[in-house]
Amino acid sequence: MTPDPLNVLWVEPTFPGRLGAVADWLVRRRGYRSWFYCHTRDPRESWPATVGQGLEVQVFGVGGIARDAAVTWSRALERSLCYAYGCWEVLEQKRPRPIDLIVGRSAGLGSALFAPVYWPAAPVVNFLDYYYHAHRNDLADEAGPETPPAYFHWRRSMAAIELLDLEQTTLGWTPTEWQRGLFPAEYRDTMLVLHDGVETRRFARSAWHATGRAPRSIAGRNIPAATRVVSFVARSLDRLRGFDRLLETADALLRARPDVLIVVVGDPIVRRGLDVAFHNKDYSAHLMAQRPPVDRQRIWFLGPSPPGTVAEVLAASDLHLAPSRPYPVARSLLEAMACGCVVLASDTAPHRQVITPGRTGLLADLRDAEALARQAMAVLADPAAHRPIGDAAAALVQQRYSQDACLPRLAERFSALVAARSSGQWSVVSGQ
Numbered sequence: 001m002t003p004d005p006l007n008v009l010w011v012e013p014t015f016p017g018r019l020g021a022v023a024d025w026l027v028r029r030r031g032y033r034s035w036f037y038c039h040t041r042d043p044r045e046s047w048p049a050t051v052g053q054g055l056e057v058q059v060f061g062v063g064g065i066a067r068d069a070a071v072t073w074s075r076a077l078e079r080s081l082c083y084a085y086g087c088w089e090v091l092e093q094k095r096p097r098p099i100d101l102i103v104g105r106s107a108g109l110g111s112a113l114f115a116p117v118y119w120p121a122a123p124v125v126n127f128l129d130y131y132y133h134a135h136r137n138d139l140a141d142e143a144g145p146e147t148p149p150a151y152f153h154w155r156r157s158m159a160a161i162e163l164l165d166l167e168q169t170t171l172g173w174t175p176t177e178w179q180r181g182l183f184p185a186e187y188r189d190t191m192l193v194l195h196d197g198v199e200t201r202r203f204a205r206s207a208w209h210a211t212g213r214a215p216r217s218i219a220g221r222n223i224p225a226a227t228r229v230v231s232f233v234a235r236s237l238d239r240l241r242g243f244d245r246l247l248e249t250a251d252a253l254l255r256a257r258p259d260v261l262i263v264v265v266g267d268p269i270v271r272r273g274l275d276v277a278f279h280n281k282d283y284s285a286h287l288m289a290q291r292p293p294v295d296r297q298r299i300w301f302l303g304p305s306p307p308g309t310v311a312e313v314l315a316a317s318d319l320h321l322a323p324s325r326p327y328p329v330a331r332s333l334l335e336a337m338a339c340g341c342v343v344l345a346s347d348t349a350p351h352r353q354v355i356t357p358g359r360t361g362l363l364a365d366l367r368d369a370e371a372l373a374r375q376a377m378a379v380l381a382d383p384a385a386h387r388p389i390g391d392a393a394a395a396l397v398q399q400r401y402s403q404d405a406c407l408p409r410l411a412e413r414f415s416a417l418v419a420a421r422s423s424g425q426w427s428v429v430s431g432q
Contacts, residue, residue, distance in 0.1 A: 005031035006414060009096060009119070011087055011104040011112035015041045015057055016048060018331075019105050019127060022196050024048030025407050027055045035096040037087055039111070045306045060090035070273075070280070073154035080106070080161040084113035091118040100418045101125065110161040113168070123170035123417045127196070129328055131182040132158040137326040138240055138274050151276045170417060178350045179328055194410060197403030198334045202307060205394040206315035209340030212384060216316035218263060219302060219309055223316050227261050228380045231317035231341070233310055233332035234266040237284045239275050241266075241330060242323030242346060245369065247287055249321060252373040254295045257380060262299040263313050265332075314339040319379045322346065323366060329354055334401050337361065337393035342379050342386045344372070354401070360393045 008026070012019045015038040026032040027050040034055045039062060041047075051057055065075050066082030099119045104112020105127040116124055134156050135141065143151065166172055166183070172191040174180050180191050207214035216223040223229060230253060234241035243266075250262045268284040278286065284301070293299055302309060310332065314320065320336035322345040329350045336343050337360065345351045346366035355361035362379070364372040379386050399405060 004411060004415065005033065006100040006418060007033045007098050008035070008414070009091075009099045009102045009115060009122070010034055010036040011038075011102070011115055012036070013039050013083065013105075013107050013109045013111055016046060017105060017107070018129075018196055019103060020048060021199060021403070022103075022407060022410070023055055024050045025197065025403050026411060027053070029407070030411055035099075037090065037111070037115075039083065039086065039109075043306070045308075056096075058090060058094060058096075060086045062086035073150050073157060076108075076154065076157060077160050080108065080110035081113070083109040083111045084115075087111050088114035088117055091115060101414055103127065103414075104165070105129070106161055106165055108158060108161060110164065113161070113164060116168070121421070123421045124168070125171045125173055125414070125417065126165045126169040128162055128165065128172050128174045128179070128183070128191075130179065131162055131184075133182065137182075139325060142239075142325075143276075147276065154273070170421075171413070176329065176350065176353050178353050192413060194413075195334075195401050195406050196410075197406040198331070198338050198397055198401050199307075200338050200398055200402040200404070202311050203314065203335040203338040205338070205340035205391070208316060209387070209390050209394075212387070218300070218312050218316055219305075223261070226259055228257060228259050228319070228383070229313075229317045230260060230262050230376070230380070231313050231320045231336065232262070232264045232266075232322075233313065233320075233336070234330065235304075236271045237264065237266045237268050238270040238272060238278065239283070240272060240325055240327055242321075242325065242366070243283065244287060245323035245346075245366065245372065246321055247291070247293065248369050249323070249373050249376055250299060251291070251293050252369075253376060253380070254293060254298055256377055260298060260380065263302065263317070264299065265302045265305045265310055265313055267304045268301070310335065311339070314341055317341050318383050319344060319376055321372075321376065322351070323364075323372060324348065324351070325366065326350060334397055337390075338397040338402070340387075340390040340394040342383070342390045343393060344375055344379065354396075355393075359389065360396050361389060 010019050010023050023034040036057045062082050064082040065079045071079050099122045102115050102122045103125045166187050175195045180193050232246045237243040253260045268282045270278045270283050273279050314336050320341040320343045322333045326348045343361040347363040357363045
């Protein structure tokens with residue numbers, strides 16, 4: 001087997017994305033050399049510390065239809081191919097080498113698809129988040145007769161790039177069994193199921209969760225000890241992550257308890273095309289105008305926030321709400337568990353993969369707003385009685401979902417892939 005360290009080419013549309021933290025850990029802990037190719041970069045405050053110290057970031061441009069902010073469903077695959085071609089062009093220009101392994105995450109854009117054209121000797125790993133079904137999961141079963149047919153055309157064709165990746169990858173990789181079960185049966189047996197890991201150095205059980213008496217602050221503002229903090233964290237404040245349910249529950253809590261503070265992290269603009277009705281719109285403003293909250297001053301909207309601010313929110317939270325529709329488990333839910341939060345989530349198949357009700361979290365019927373509010377009020381009425389749930393959640397993440405639990409196994413698989421490519425023994429690395 002080829003020993004560490006390896007030279008890895010990472011490709012993802014956005015940096016850090018999901019793979020940036022993995023690359024950072026492997027550079028820090030295993031001495032990998034990593035080139036990370038992306039189309040866009042998040043603000044530098046969210047970058048891992050190893051950038052420029054073993055982890056090099058390179059932006060690639062895109063042409064053709066990929067330059068457009070949005071495209072029709074019939075041109076989605078063309079847009080994906082333009083992303084992949086843009087990556088290949090910059091690889092040919094910059095020529096990073098040597099490369100032992102290529103790890104890509106297309107996120108529906110196929111960015112790593114042509115990377116092996118530049119370096120055909122390296123095995124390819126593809127991180128696969130989601131496989132679209134025409135009428136199942138996410139928001140599909142809420143699409144009414146007013147939904148344009150093009151939405152369903154798009155849903156039926158969106159999996160094309162994932163299928164191309166699966167056909168040409170050495171190893172498919174997905175975080176949970178639920179996600180693997182979405183893919184066609186002929187691919188599942190050879191897919192690696194392994195979470196990409198929570199950074200428990202940053203998201204760790206806080207003193208507040210351990211004792212209920214430590215000082216708390218969020219974004220420079222001190223939180224009184226008597227205040228009950230309820231948190232919600234998402235990339236976008238959208239229906240997919242249940243922001244509508246959050247506001248409904250928040251209103252009930254604000255009416256019932258004068259000591260409640262709701263802290264919301266996320267971009268108010270809906271970024272996912274899955275929500276055809278509100279894509280690229282301010283969904284939070286739409287909801288707040290329709291039904292203004294009873295006390296707007298006790299809802300803090302922090303907007304898109306760096307990991308450090310998210311960690312402050314979760315460290316201070318008495319209850320974390322995650323009323324998501326059926327969709328891959330949000331990283332913020334696992335980060336909240338790692339911090340020792342009591343998590344109240346929607347009772348969906350993805351959430352049941354990581355939460356045992358009453359032991360490591362609480363689950364509520366997504367369609368029953370009153371039941372969600374009742375469970376939330378029970379936690380806020382007696383946080384100390386529910387503290388063992390948060391403690392068990394933190395222990396679970398540390399044991400099963402932390403970077404230190406997951407990424408050594410991933411490094412072993414990477415080394416096995418490279419060794420198998422050298423010997424031609426692909427059976428060494430297939431399956432679970």
